Amino acid sequence: MTTTFLLVVFDGLRPDMVTLANTPNLLRFAAMGTRFTRARSVFPSETRVCTATVTTGCQPRRHGLIANRFAHPADPGRLIDTGDKSALQAMQRDLGQDLLDVPTLGDILAAAGRDFVVLSSGSTGQAHVLNPHAEANGQLTLSAHGPQASSPLGAALFAELAPPPTAPVARGVWTAELFRTRFLPNPPAATVLWLCEPDTSAHYQGLGAPAQLEALRAMDAAFGRILDDWQAGPQREHLQIMVASDHGHTTITGHADVAAALADLPAFAGCTLASGSSGSLWVPKGDRAQIAALASWLTRQDWVGNVFADDGPPSVLPRAAVQADHPRAGQIVFTLRATAAPAPSGLPGSAIYDGGLKLGAGTHGGLSATELHTVLMLAGSQVVPDARAEWPAGLADIAPTALHLLGIAGPVMDGRVLGEALRDAAVPAMAPASESWEAAEDGYSQRLARTRLGGQVYLEYGERG
Numbered sequence: 001m002t003t004t005f006l007l008v009v010f011d012g013l014r015p016d017m018v019t020l021a022n023t024p025n026l027l028r029f030a031a032m033g034t035r036f037t038r039a040r041s042v043f044p045s046e047t048r049v050c051t052a053t054v055t056t057g058c059q060p061r062r063h064g065l066i067a068n069r070f071a072h073p074a075d076p077g078r079l080i081d082t083g084d085k086s087a088l089q090a091m092q093r094d095l096g097q098d099l100l101d102v103p104t105l106g107d108i109l110a111a112a113g114r115d116f117v118v119l120s121s122g123s124t125g126q127a128h129v130l131n132p133h134a135e136a137n138g139q140l141t142l143s144a145h146g147p148q149a150s151s152p153l154g155a156a157l158f159a160e161l162a163p164p165p166t167a168p169v170a171r172g173v174w175t176a177e178l179f180r181t182r183f184l185p186n187p188p189a190a191t192v193l194w195l196c197e198p199d200t201s202a203h204y205q206g207l208g209a210p211a212q213l214e215a216l217r218a219m220d221a222a223f224g225r226i227l228d229d230w231q232a233g234p235q236r237e238h239l240q241i242m243v244a245s246d247h248g249h250t251t252i253t254g255h256a257d258v259a260a261a262l263a264d265l266p267a268f269a270g271c272t273l274a275s276g277s278s279g280s281l282w283v284p285k286g287d288r289a290q291i292a293a294l295a296s297w298l299t300r301q302d303w304v305g306n307v308f309a310d311d312g313p314p315s316v317l318p319r320a321a322v323q324a325d326h327p328r329a330g331q332i333v334f335t336l337r338a339t340a341a342p343a344p345s346g347l348p349g350s351a352i353y354d355g356g357l358k359l360g361a362g363t364h365g366g367l368s369a370t371e372l373h374t375v376l377m378l379a380g381s382q383v384v385p386d387a388r389a390e391w392p393a394g395l396a397d398i399a400p401t402a403l404h405l406l407g408i409a410g411p412v413m414d415g416r417v418l419g420e421a422l423r424d425a426a427v428p429a430m431a432p433a434s435e436s437w438e439a440a441e442d443g444y445s446q447r448l449a450r451t452r453l454g455g456q457v458y459l460e461y462g463e464r465g
Helices: 022-034 047-057 085-095 105-111 124-130 152-158 168-183 198-204 211-231 258-260 289-299 395-406
Strands: 003-012 034-036 071-073 075-081 116-120 140-143 190-195 238-244 249-255 272-275 277-282 304-309 332-336 338-342 348-353 374-378 387-389 433-441 444-452 456-464
Touching: 003 211, 003 249, 003 395, 022 211, 022 238, 034 116, 034 304, 047 105, 047 124, 047 190, 047 395, 071 272, 071 277, 075 085, 075 272, 085 124, 105 190, 105 395, 116 124, 124 152, 140 152, 152 304, 168 190, 168 211, 198 211, 211 238, 238 395, 258 272, 289 304, 289 332, 304 338, 304 444, 332 348, 338 456
Parallel strands: 003 190, 003 238, 034 387, 116 140, 116 190, 249 348
Antiparallel strands: 034 374, 071 075, 238 374, 272 277, 277 332, 304 332, 338 348, 433 444, 444 456
16 A cells, blocks of 8 residues: 555644643544644644645745735726635636645646545635536535535535535534545545634634633544544555644734725725735835835734834834735735733733624634644654654645655645654754844834744744834
8 A cells, every 4th residue: 555645634732732631532543643842833824835835845826826805816906805706716716826836736646647635614715715626527525514615526426425504513523524534545645634623712712711612622523533543444554644834823902994095095995905814005007105104104003913024114114024015915925913821711922803702712714833833743654753854844845744644746836844752854954043134223123933943934923013
C-alpha cells in the first residue's frame, strides 16, 4: 500500500485551548508525532484566505484570495462574499479567469494521477476554495451544506447518505463520521477534513463560553474515533495525519463603525470599504493623494491598530511588509486596535470590531498574537514521535509537506517541507531570524514582528504603540 495523507482542520482553534479538559484526543495525537509550537496563520487571518493558503502552499500575495470580502475586480463598488460558492463562481465567469492564481493540491494531484477528497462543514465558499477545479479534475468535494454546494461526485454521494444536521456542531460531527466510515478504510491519496468548530460557536456563543467548549469537546471526540480506527486498522502504517487550525481568535471588547466615521471625509468619496477585525479600502484609480490622505486619517483614529499602504505618511508601513500586496487587495489595509490584555472570560486578547458580533464574542482577521498563533501537529509512520518542533511553521507549509509525504513533485510554493518532523528529512539548516518593521509620526507608532527562516516569512504579531 502507498502512503496517503489526511489534513484535519479545527477552524479557529487557539493553541491555549488544547488542554486535557477540552481536547484529550488532540493531546493523544500530539504524543504520537510532532507538535509545531510556533505555527502561524496569514494576514488577514480570515478563513477563506487561510483556506487558499492551505491548498496552494502560497501566501495571499500570490494566490489572490486576499480577504473574506473584497472588491470585485471589474466592479470595485461591489463586495464579493467569499463564503458563498455561487458568488465566487459568478466572479470567475465575470472575469473569465480562475479564482486562484496558482495551482491547488487538487490540481497537482490530478496531474499526478492521484485522487483528492474534500469534506467540509464550513461555508459553501470555503469548501469551493479548497478545490475550485473539483468538477474538471473529476474529484470529490462534499460540503455539508448540501449537494448543490458540492462537486458532482460529492452530490452523487449525498444520494446515499442521511441528510446532514443543520446545527454547526452536529454538522461537524456528521462530516467527521463520514470520513471515518466511508473513506478511512480505503483513503484517497489526500483528504482534507475541514471542521467548522470551534470557530462558529466562538463567534456566536462567545470565546471560552461553555457552549464553545462543548463544541470543541464534540469535535475532539469525533477526531478521537478517527484516531481509534486509524490505530486499530490497516491504515496505521500508511496514512499520515496532520491536524491544524487556520487561525486563532480574540475577544471583542469594543465596537467601531468605520463606514460612519469615514462618511463625511472628502478623501473617502468613491471608495469601497470592507471591515471587521481588519479592513481594506479600494481607492478609485489608485489615486495617490487620496490614498495618502486616507492613510494619514486612519493613523489618527484611536480605534485603529496597524495601517499598511504603499503611498502614505511616514507612520504607514508598506503592504509588502504584511504580504498583502496583491493587485486585488485594497490600496490601504488596516487592523482595528487589539491588545494582549485578558478579556472578561480570562483568555488573553481583546480587540475592537466593526460588525454585528456582540461584545464577548470571538473574532479574527487581525494581527494580534491570539489571532495569528495556530495549532499544527503531524503524526504517522514517517513522522518523529513525541517531539516538539521549535522552528517557525505556517499554513503555507502544509501543501509542500503533504506532497513530500506522497512522493509528488509540485510547483514552486511559498511554503517549505517541514523536515524537522520527518524521519527521512533534515531539520532546517538555517536559524530563524526575528524582524521588526516599525513606523511612527505625530504621536502614532506601529510595529510588525515577523520571523524569517530562509525564504519563508512568518507573521508573529502587529501592534500599535
